[in-house]
Amino acid sequence: MTDSTQETRLGTIISGSLTAGVQVKMDPSRSVEDVAVGRYVAIKGEKKRFFGLITDVSLEAVDPHALVMPPDISDPFIAKVVSGTTTYGKLNILPMLTISGVAGAAGAPQPAKTVPSHFSEVELATQADVEMVFGKEDKRRFFIGNPLDMETKVCLDMEELVKRSNGIFGKSGTGKTFLTRLLLIGMLQKSRTTSLIFDMHNEYGWEGTSEKQTKVKGLKQLFPGKVAVFSLDEDYDRRRKVKSDFTVKIGYDEIEPEDIELLKNILNLTDVSVQTIYELARRFGDSKWLDSVFDLFDSGDRESVKGLDIAEGTWRNLKRGLSMLRRLKFLVRHAPEDAVSTILDYVTNGKSVVLQFGGYDDLTAYVLVANLLTRRIFNVYREKVDIASSADIKMPDQLVITIEEAHRFLSPDIAAQTTFGRIAREMRKYNVTMLVIDQRPSGIDEEVMSQLGTKITCLLDNERDVDAVLTGVSGKSELKSVLSKLESKQQALIFGHALPMPVVVRVRDYGSAESYKELGPAGASEGGKKDKADDLWE
């Protein structure tokens, strides 16, 4: 045994199964206090080398009597002898992958389909092992963070990641925004994807705030040539002295009954009221109904809708609900410019769009605008893809739509109808995927959750939320214990499509001058020069 293996060796496998994980008896020289749940280990099987994750640590005794009548450990000599022999530490390890038989040799990791044989040696995974599993930072892979207690970089294959919808979950204040910002930067740096970000709290565009209430750079500052900031609220921009690229106005004629249906709970509308809206739309026409209804509210004239037989209560409910929309200043009778086509122009030219809500950081505006724009963009995209595939021309670039408070759009009762639900289900066909951000994943439709490719989860402690996030993942109960032990900041569990196995990372630094150097366009191994040239023309 070489010195290095003596340093990293943890113990030997004594029992276990593929589903429940294998048990490792720790060597007497190792202390349970030196290991942590979530750390990686390599197991030297007879023929294969396995890669696994520590999911539990326990204390055991060879003889139960030793626990009842423990040896006299006040004597340091006896304590030293007893530790690891009469009493010992036991680790539960979930074998995740098999890597090649030789440490450090090349070969793609495969999911583990068996367990290592009895008494196989277990050691802490080396930097080379981890690198082999999670890859090195290159033109496709984006460094997201380090595994616990290691300096190796965990990298996500961004091209692969954006092919499917992904989710970022975590309790409030655990760093969802922080992670989202990093992931969006990764997409800008390492993939040809464009993003449309519905930025409810103005965190991603020009600048955001860190937990310490200091300002951090937004996407526009880091990628001025690749990002455009759209705004719904001119007053907010003026107050902040930030100039946005485009001010979004939405015409009444663009709002469809489905948009209002999604707002049913927020506007406190009854089922009958929603039904009535559909009837009104049929009566006045899809593009005129809201305008006409507002006119009716103003004139108090109900004669013209008499044929519809609207009850007094329903009318009042409608009036109260829809009037809330009138407070939204970005809603105008006719929009001077079509926001959707402007966004699409930018997106087709490879520019990502951050739509800042400014002072409209309530749900009414967010749900209405996000749903309305997404529906129309999705329709255009679908058309483009259909044309492209029939005419055999180049498909439009991948578009990733980022939404916060995702359960408002994807709850089980509405997910079937909303565009977001459709994107989550039909995603890849039309080159549009989503990045959903939520603090209550249990509120999201199960079908949608199951379609998410990669999930990034910060600390969650509600049982239902944890279950929702881990549904369908192998080794669920083990990951559950890992998830609930995450630190409340800067730590996240990442699992799914873009990674060969679940990983707990200490999220990389964001906000320091040093970090900006790596996170800008120059940080990408490719495309950096081109971006700089683009910036000259800004």
Added chain:
Amino acid sequence: MDIDKIAEVVETSNSEFVAQCYELEGVPALGSMVKTRGKEGDIYGIVYTSATHSIEPGRRITARGHKAASDADIFKENPQLAKLLCSDFHALVVGHKHGKAVYQYLPPSPASVYAFVYSCKPDEVRLFTQSLNFLSLLLDSKLPVATDEVIAAFLRYASRAHPTPQDFLVGAGKELAWLLSNDIRRLDSILKRLTQ
């Protein structure tokens, strides 16, 4: 340690031998390691008991020092005593050497009668105790004296032959902990005897 012969095998079996010392009361310490010769090579033993007695089995030693000023004077006044008394010790066989290899199990044949017995040099003790497999032999032996005392005495003795005695004792203690995993009280009592 004296490398010269100290005794001669006078009674022998596969598992132990009795050696009579050349010097009266010249017995090696309890738990020390001695070696002698067998048909195949050196045989190692651990001293587990020793005694000084009359050479005639039927004759008891009687007290003689009533008028002597010191106990040394007794021998001066009765020089024949040195010839009438003898010291011997019993050693438990724990391993043997064949060629250059050391084996920690019983040799194929017992020590030869009249074979000379030597105290082991520290180097030999260190070499022999590189592995602690012989501890199970010791633990399982049914000795007329307290086995645990012998084990503890031997480990204390062997530790002095190692550069870091404490590390050796911890290693040996751990080996004992494995072997005595179902008898914590016995383990505890041996370990307490190892504390220095």
